[in-house]
Amino acid sequence: MRLLLLAGTMEARQIAAAFSSDNRIKVIASLAGATRTPRALGVPTRIGGFGGREAFAAYLERERIGAVLDATHPFAAAMSHRSADVCHEMQVPYMQFLRPAWMPGRGDHWTFLNSEEDAARHIPEGARVFVATGRQTLERYGNMHGRTLIVRLIDSVPGHFPLPEGYFLPGTPPFTVEEEVALFRRQEIDWLVTKNAGGNASRAKLDAARHLGLPVAMIRRPLQPEGPKLETISAALSWVRRLL
Numbered sequence: 444m445r446l447l448l449l450a451g452t453m454e455a456r457q458i459a460a461a462f463s464s465d466n467r468i469k470v471i472a473s474l475a476g477a478t479r480t481p482r483a484l485g486v487p488t489r490i491g492g493f494g495g496r497e498a499f500a501a502y503l504e505r506e507r508i509g510a511v512l513d514a515t516h517p518f519a520a521a522m523s524h525r526s527a528d529v530c531h532e533m534q535v536p537y538m539q540f541l542r543p544a545w546m547p548g549r550g551d552h553w554t555f556l557n558s559e560e561d562a563a564r565h566i567p568e569g570a571r572v573f574v575a576t577g578r579q580t581l582e583r584y585g586n587m588h589g590r591t592l593i594v595r596l597i598d599s600v601p602g603h604f605p606l607p608e609g610y611f612l613p614g615t616p617p618f619t620v621e622e623e624v625a626l627f628r629r630q631e632i633d634w635l636v637t638k639n640a641g642g643n644a645s646r647a648k649l650d651a652a653r654h655l656g657l658p659v660a661m662i663r664r665p666l667q668p669e670g671p672k673l674e675t676i677s678a679a680l681s682w683v684r685r686l687l
Contacts, residue, residue: 444509444687448472449526450484453644454540455514457676459484467687471506475519500529510686512679514540518638520665527668536686540679541672542641544664545649552658559583562636562660566590570633574609575648576662581605593630617644623651636660 448459450472462470463485470486473493481490493499503511511530513523523539530537547553554565559576560583566572568589574581575595584592584606592609600611612630627635635652639661652659673679 444683445469445471445507446683447503447506447508447511448486449511449513449515449522450474450488451515451519452542453642454542454676454679456482456484458512458514458540458679459486461676461680462486462683468683471508475515475522496525496529499525500533503529503533503535508535510536510538510683512538512540512683514679517541517544517640517664517667520667524668527670537670538679538682539668539670539672541667541674543674544639544641545646545661547661548653550653550656551649552652552656553661554658556660556662559636559662560586563587563590565660566634566636571631572609572634572636573627573630573632573648575635575637575645593632618647620647620650620654623647624654627651627655627657632657634658634660636662638662639664 444467446462446468448455448470450456450459451474455472459470459472462468472484472486472488474481474488474490476491493502511526513526515522527537527539556562559580562584563586571591571593573593574584578594578596581594582605588607590608592606593612594609595612595614597615600613604610635648635657637648637659649659673682
């Protein structure tokens with residue numbers, strides 16, 4: 444069976460590794476290209492968008508894809524909606540792997556936002572804000588005048604910072620809680636802004652914020668496609684194997 448794995452998460456990497464030696468399944472991974480130098484997944488990998496609904500459908504037909512496992516980031520919802528719709532129309536089995544969202548616990552001080560633009564309503568002027576939402580949505584912070592935005596990037600840092608006040612900060616994950624605590628202290632951070640990605644791979648910053656008593660502006664997830672979802676690696680592997 445030819446499986447298209449929509450990747451871009453740590454869990455997708457684990458799924459690819461699990462199937463890399465299974466001769467019954469030929470995995471083709473797809474990365475959107477948001478990271479300029481992605482780590483190899485150990486299976487054949489394509490990088491970049493498909494070019495819209497019709498092009499995605501044509502790809503599924505041309506490559507004789509037998510099933511699609513969507514393990515993209517929870518905020519790649521547009522891709523997930525399109526993939527689910529096209530697979531339904533073509534009667535190609537589709538399943539979304541969606542890790543559970545983060546929930547605040549004891550000692551957390553979270554404010555939930557619907558979008559990046561809402562941050563200015565809650566974060567006071569004069570604050571130093573650590574932004575962990577990537578470069579793709581930076582223009583949405585254009586109303587954050589009077590705050591210093593420290594934006595962490597995984598890739599190389601471009602020379603021009605596109606907002607009135609702030610700068611880019613390079614960093615290569617994974618990060619430990621201790622490293623995040625030290626970074627927040629060194630940068631004199633007052634607020635953390637992040638997306639509710641869920642999972643363990645990137646939650647160290649939340650634990651660091653709790654340790655330091657920092658308030659967190661947590662951006663809610665967008666609506667996901669309707670239908671069943673899987674939350675564990677073992678469930679995702681079982682779903683694929685049941686299709687054989």
